[in-house]
Amino acid sequence: MITVYKNSAIPVTEEIVRFNDIYFNKYTADLLDDRARDIIKQIDQTEMLGKYAIESRFDGTKLNIDKLSTGCKTALNVMYNPNNIFDICECGENALEVIYGMDAGKVYCEYPMIAFTMEKVQGIDNNGVHEFDDYEDLRTWWKNED
Amino acid sequence: MKIKPIILDRIYTKHTNYIIDLQMDSNVTFVSGDSGTGKSAVYSFLLEYSSEDSRIRCLNYIDHNKDYKETIRNAKGILFVIDNADLLLNDEMRQYIALDTNNQYIIIGRNPTSLMLSQDEILGLDSVKNDDRTVFSLKKAFG
Numbered sequence: 001m002i003t004v005y006k007n008s009a010i011p012v013t014e015e016i017v018r019f020n021d022i023y024f025n026k027y028t029a030d031l032l033d034d035r036a037r038d039i040i041k042q043i044d045q046t047e048m049l050g051k052y053a054i055e056s057r058f059d060g061t062k063l064n065i066d067k068l069s070t071g072c073k074t075a076l077n078v079m080y081n082p083n084n085i086f087d088i089c090e091c092g093e094n095a096l097e098v099i100y101g102m103d104a105g106k107v108y109c110e111y112p113m114i115a116f117t118m119e120k121v122q123g124i125d126n127n128g129v130h131e132f133d134d135y136e137d138l139r140t141w142w143k144n145e146d
Numbered sequence: 147m148k149i150k151p152i153i154l155d156r157i158y159t160k161h162t163n164y165i166i167d168l169q170m171d172s173n174v175t176f177v178s179g180d181s182g183t184g185k186s187a188v189y190s191f192l193l194e195y196s197s198e199d200s201r202i203r204c205l206n207y208i209d210h211n212k213d214y215k216e217t218i219r220n221a222k223g224i225l226f227v228i229d230n231a232d233l234l235l236n237d238e239m240r241q242y243i244a245l246d247t248n249n250q251y252i253i254i255g256r257n258p259t260s261l262m263l264s265q266d267e268i269l270g271l272d273s274v275k276n277d278d279r280t281v282f283s284l285k286k287a288f289g
Contacts, residue, residue: 018233019207044182058184058273058280059163070230071181089232089256092181111257 024073071095179270231255
């Protein structure tokens with residue numbers, strides 16, 4: 001189950017990663033293993049050819065892994081760095097579905113970004129930890145001021 | 147606030163086997179949709195095209211430390227292409243863009259708040275393969 005943070009609940013020692021492209025290119029790309037294949041296939045509908053290479057979904061050419069979509073990079077950031085908090089504001093519905101299906105991961109967004117397929121999510125605000133299994137309940141909590 | 151495009155109503159360019167054919171009906175074109183549909187690829191092709199047409203200026207996350215807000219506010223006669231718009235544009239800038247009649251915008255992002263867009267102004271990217279070529283164009287996101 002992933003954890004959604006409200007801004008006020010983010011520990012002072014932690015920083016939100018907002019620029020998922022940069023973080024992925026600098027750090028996460030080095031961590032990728034076979035688990036990344038499925039994520040890349042699900043979100044960008046393409047094959048991972050090697051640790052730093054993917055196939056273009058449009059013409060089959062070999063591309064550097066930095067050409068993954070921002071949504072896919074965000075999902076991989078969340079998966080490979082479960083202790084960091086990532087802004088998911090740039091994720092499409094397909095990337096959100098993957099992120100909300102993960103066993104662990106920390107996310108943030110200024111406004112609700114929720115996959116329609118969500119099942120169970122943990123939310124953290126000033127009042128503590130909450131558990132949500134309903135889209136509308138999570139949305140209402142997320143929209144409320146801290 | 148829907149007004150006709152004031153700089154260009156069509157962008158047509160080519161990058162090797164990719165053809166980019168964007169038809170724009172309003173001054174602010176908001177492009178959204180699933181991750182991995184080629185939005186940032188099209189941005190990179192438009193960045194290349196901007197070297198041929200000085201009216202086009204491209205901004206993305208690489209510019210976040212630069213004074214891009216002032217660049218927009220001081221511009222006249224420019225078509226701004228803004229990728230990673232959810233990171234670059236706050237509500238204030240989105241309001242400014244919605245009311246700006248000096249410049250045109252293609253905005254790639256997810257949050258259209260404050261842009262005063264109607265549903266038919268929110269577009270997605272369409273890609274069609276013809277033999278070994280791929281044509282990117284805009285399509286309505288809803289309906």
